[in-house]
Amino acid sequence: MRLLHTSDWHVGRTFHGADLLADQDAVLAHLAELVERLAVDVVLVSGDVYDRAVPSAEAVRVATAALRRLREAGAQLVITSGNHDSAARLGAFAEFAEAGGLHLRTTVDALDRPVLLDDEHGPVALYGIPYLEPDPARLALGVPEARGHTGVLTEAMRRIRQDLAGRAAGTRSVVLAHAFVTGGAGSESERTIAVGGVEQVPGSVFDGVDYVALGHLHGPQTLAEHLRYSGSPVAYSFSETARKAVWLVDLDANGFAGAERAELPVPRALATVRDRLESLLEDPAHESLRECYLSVTLTDPVRPLDAMRRVRSRFPHAVHLDWQPDGGGDRPLRYADAVRGRTDLEIAETFLADCRGDEPGRRERELLVAALETAGRANSDRKDTTR
Structure with missing residues (x-):
């Protein structure tokens, strides 16, 4: 049996305000091409199908189209909910969807009820553990003494091993889980799932099964041969410079037979640049960045006015702008003593200088004086009305 392991689609997410639905749709369509070309039997989606608990209609349309294409390409689908999903919404109509080859595992009471599929070597049991929020999950699992993610996942896996032990000899096993497993490398785009300062669980929690398809971390990575993150199919932060991928996992008569990385297309590359504004707008060396996020x-020593508009006149997909003047790191911050022995006007002028890297001009001082006088009159009027 051949599995395609993916996760963390986050359909509906934006990238610094840029709409990614078209990019997500294109990459997810490529998954269907892989399924058909490489004879994939089952697609595993380990949580965070959507970026929000209540996704937009457009996000639902893109996700539904992706699932339809995967099913039409010939694969069964096994999906669990992540910490961004609404488990109840994602799992709606699960019993009806199962008849069409879409197997949703979004509830605690179903985590030890596997999807049973067969190949020439016999049965394969695929278990889906939805994201388990520790406090409600420990009560739902009947283990009030369990602590944190490790406690509830330990109980979940105990139930799975117990179910597996009662199945026919030679039944191979796959687990989908959405968690931060020790040894994994995070990125800037994951939402923390820490409880009491602890979010990681040891990989040993998942011992006893043939393959564990992990979700939550956005970079593809191998923690052990049978324990892997596929990562997200699209980059969601500038820290995600590694090429996005999925895992193609093969099971033989003895269980895990190997995994192959399949890289995904990049709809739009990411890039960072550091320079003065005029050089950025005029230097031919920057031309290769025009189509990048x-x-x-x-x-610049002084913060340029209207900088983002001017940057986008050459780089229409610029999504993030920062200002770090050359040598600015050596300039001491003056906020600690900004108000000590100073008039309101001096404080306001100092604030402007620190923000812009240059002293305010004559016209700016005139505007500050007028604003402070207006504010003083307003304060005086309020005091009069309270007498």
């Missing part, structure tokens, strides 16, 4: 750090 771009993070810009401006190094």
Whole structure:
């Protein structure tokens, strides 16, 4: 049996305000091409199908189209809910969907009820553990003494091993889980699932099964041969520079037979650049960045006015802008003593200088004086009305 392991689609997510639905749709369509071309039997989606508990109609449309294409390509689908999903919404109509080859595992009481599929070597039991929020999960699992993610996942896996032990000899096993397993490397785009400062669980919790398809971390990575993260199919932060991928996992008569990485297309590359604004707009060396999602750090000694609009005149997909003047790190911050012995006007002027990297001009001082006088009159009027 051949499995395609993916996760963390986060359909509906934006990238620094840029709409990613078209990018997500294109990459998810490629998964269906892989299924058909490489004879994949089962697609595993280990949580975070959507980016929000209540996804937009457009996000639902993209996700539904992706699932339809995967099913039409010939694969069965096994999906669990992640910490971004609404388990109840994602799992709606699960019993009806199962008849069409879409197997949703979003509830605690179903985590030890496997999807049973057969190949030439016999049965394969696929268990889906939805994201388990520790406090409600320990009560739902009947283990009030369990602590944190490790406690509830330990109980979940105990139930799975117990079910597996009662099945026919030679039954191979796969577990989908959405968790932060020790040894995994996070990125800037994952939402923390820490409870009491602890979010990681040891990989040994998942011992006793042939393959564990992990979700939550957005970079593809191998913690053990049978314990892997597929990562997200699209980059959601500038820290995600590694090429996105899925795992193609083969099971033979003895269980896990190997995994092969299949890289995914990049709808739009990510890039970062650091330069002064005029150089950024005029230097031919930057032309290769025109079609990238771009993070810009401006190094001008004075903060340029209307900087993002001007940057986008050349780089229409610039999505992030920062200002770090050359040598600015050596300039001491003055906020600690900003108000000590200073007038309101001096404080306001200091604030402007620190924000812009340059002293306010004559016209700006005139506007500050007028604003402070207006504020003073307003305060005086309020005091009069309270007498």
